[in-house]
Amino acid sequence: MTLAMTGKVAPYKRDFGPMLASVWHAPYPCRLTGISVDAALASLQEIFSQAITPQDVAAIVLKPVQGEGGFHIAPPEFMSRLRALADQYGILLIADEVQSGFARTGKLFAMDHYAVRPDLITMAKSLAGGMPLSALSGRAAIMDAPGLGGLGGTYAGNPLSIAAAHAVLDVIDEEQLCARAERLGAQLVEHLERARQQNPAISEIRALGSIVAVEFSDAAVAMAQGLLLTCGPLGNVIRFLYPGRSPTRSSDRRSIFSTLCCVARPQPAPDARRPVPPERGTPPVLFWPRAARPLDAQEIP
Numbered sequence: 089m090t091l092a093m094t095g096k097v098a099p100y101k102r103d104f105g106p107m108l109a110s111v112w113h114a115p116y117p118c119r120l121t122g123i124s125v126d127a128a129l130a131s132l133q134e135i136f137s138q139a140i141t142p143q144d145v146a147a148i149v150l151k152p153v154q155g156e157g158g159f160h161i162a163p164p165e166f167m168s169r170l171r172a173l174a175d176q177y178g179i180l181l182i183a184d185e186v187q188s189g190f191a192r193t194g195k196l197f198a199m200d201h202y203a204v205r206p207d208l209i210t211m212a213k214s215l216a217g218g219m220p221l222s223a224l225s226g227r228a229a230i231m232d233a234p235g236l237g238g239l240g241g242t243y244a245g246n247p248l249s250i251a252a253a254h255a256v257l258d259v260i261d262e263e264q265l266c267a268r269a270e271r272l273g274a275q276l277v278e279h280l281e282r283a284r285q286q287n288p289a290i291s292e293i294r295a296l297g298s299i300v301a302v303e304f305s306d307a308a309v310a311m312a313q314g315l316l317l318t319c320g321p322l323g324n325v326i327r328f329l330y331p332g333r334s335p336t337r338s339s340d341r342r343s344i345f346s347t348l349c350c351v352a353r354p355q356p357a358p359d360a361r362r363p364v365p366p367e368r369g370t371p372p373v374l375f376w377p378r379a380a381r382p383l384d385a386q387e388i389p
């Protein structure tokens with residue numbers, strides 16, 4: 089079922105054969121490709137008129153902040169109108185917060201940025217700080233529907249992972265990681281905006297708290313090399329996902345942001361490129377995109 093639901097064909101669905109048929113994908117609003125909120129909702133109406141009647145739809149599942157899809161952020165109007173549409177037809181609205189949950193966006197959940205609530209929220213990843221744990225939460229009427237013992241699994245309720253999740257929630261609270269995500273994200277965006285002035289290939293910088301994306305007009309510029317994590321249908325978006333406890337002190341920030349921002353700087357012509365001085369040892373880059381070079385210390389803003 090979930091394989092049918094992912095919107096990314098390669099590498100996830102390729103070679104897996106036929107998928108479950110009763111899953112439809114609708115476009116997500118996107119400024120750069122001109123998909124407005126109206127257009128995104130119109131495509132849903134098209135599905136309702138050509139593929140399945142809305143009365144037969146069990147759920148609309150969306151990510152308030154896309155992951156693999158390109159780190160697009162759902163406009164508030166889109167979320168409100170989706171909620172209204174779901175209510176109109178008795179469809180469940182499910183927010184996938186596997187990637188966006190737990191303080192990354194500056195709030196505990198990305199859905200906390202919106203005026204409306206989903207019926208269910210899926211969570212994992214940061215939930216237990218890397219320990220294997222996923223969870224589903226939602227309206228009591230839905231959660232209680234399966235009856236006692238009706239929802240289970242081999243790893244459900246794993247005590248070690250649950251202890252880790254408690255620790256994660258304590259740290260988010262005690263160290264105010266929501267506010268920290270806001271600060272780190274704002275700092276990174278500021279650096280990237282500066283880099284953008286030197287790199288016309290950057291077409292958009294998107295951020296919600298610490299979830300930050302840089303979209304390039306040329307996919308080759310953003311091509312994955314080393315550990316670079318790209319996303320979007322064209323692979324032309326670089327996504328920044330860093331630990332929520334990353335230091336915010338200026339001195340520590342410099343090394344983090346120089347690493348992150350080097351990717352967004354244009355590379356000088358090959359003959360003007362200087363070799364990395366040997367005393368620097370391994371340069372502070374995790375990745376080496378073709379159109380980027382590491383910054384010298386004096387260049388770090």
Ligand SMILES: Cc1ncc(COP(=O)(O)O)c(C=O)c1O
Binds near residue numbers: 212
């Ligand atoms: C937003 C989002 N939803 C769902 C999943 C899949 O989660 P799981 O691996 O727990 O099935 C991922 C995994 O990367 C994800 O990023």
